[in-house]
Amino acid sequence: MxxxxxxxxxxxxxxxxxxxxxxxxxxxxxxxxxxxxKMIQGDRFDLIFLDIAMPDFSGLDVIDAxxxxxxxxxxxxxxxxxxxxxxxxxxxxxxxxxxxxxxxPVRMETLFEKIEEVSRGAATKKSx
Numbered sequence: 001m002x003x004x005x006x007x008x009x010x011x012x013x014x015x016x017x018x019x020x021x022x023x024x025x026x027x028x029x030x031x032x033x034x035x036x037x038k039m040i041q042g043d044r045f046d047l048i049f050l051d052i053a054m055p056d057f058s059g060l061d062v063i064d065a066x067x068x069x070x071x072x073x074x075x076x077x078x079x080x081x082x083x084x085x086x087x088x089x090x091x092x093x094x095x096x097x098x099x100x101x102x103x104x105p106v107r108m109e110t111l112f113e114k115i116e117e118v119s120r121g122a123a124t125k126k127s128x
Contacts, residue, residue: 001119002044005029006036006062007051007080012104016049019108025115033057037065045075047118049102052081063098072097076118080104 003025007013013029020027028045030036034057040048052059059079066072079093082104090101099121102114 001046001115002026003028003115004036004039004043004045004048004075006031006033006039006048006054006059008032008054009051012051012080016111019111020115023112033059033062037062040066040071040075041069047115048075048077050077050079052079052085053083063093063096067096076121078102078114078118080106 003020005013005016005027006029007016008031010031013031017027017029028039028043030039033054036048036050037057040062050059050062059081063072063077063079066074066077076099077097078099079090079101081101085101090098093101099118100114102110
């Protein structure tokens with residue numbers, strides 16, 4: 001899978017890139033919401049991991065821009081958050097087109113399960 005990671009935490013991004021490339025994924029990363037949004041608008045990804053709480057241009061700003069441009073469903077977006085977000089807020093984001101939300105810290109096992117879930121969903125859409 002071609003995966004984009006957008007997170008301002010260099011440690012998280014570097015760990016995810018290392019782990020995901022080791023198991024065969026092509027991984028691209030960005031440390032800012034604005035740069036990540038430009039990457040999404042100019043390219044295709046099989047999956048996007050997006051941090052919510054980033055300075056300057058948050059993950060929610062990225063989501064709003066994707067909704068406005070009609071690109072929110074172009075690639076599955078899985079939100080990452082260490083902040084307190086309610087289930088109702090997650091449900092609203094899912095209504096907007098977000099795939100799902102993972103709460104930090106995320107176990108690698110959970111990350112792989114989410115990638116598999118998204119991959120199965122993409123395969124189902126292609127065969128429909």
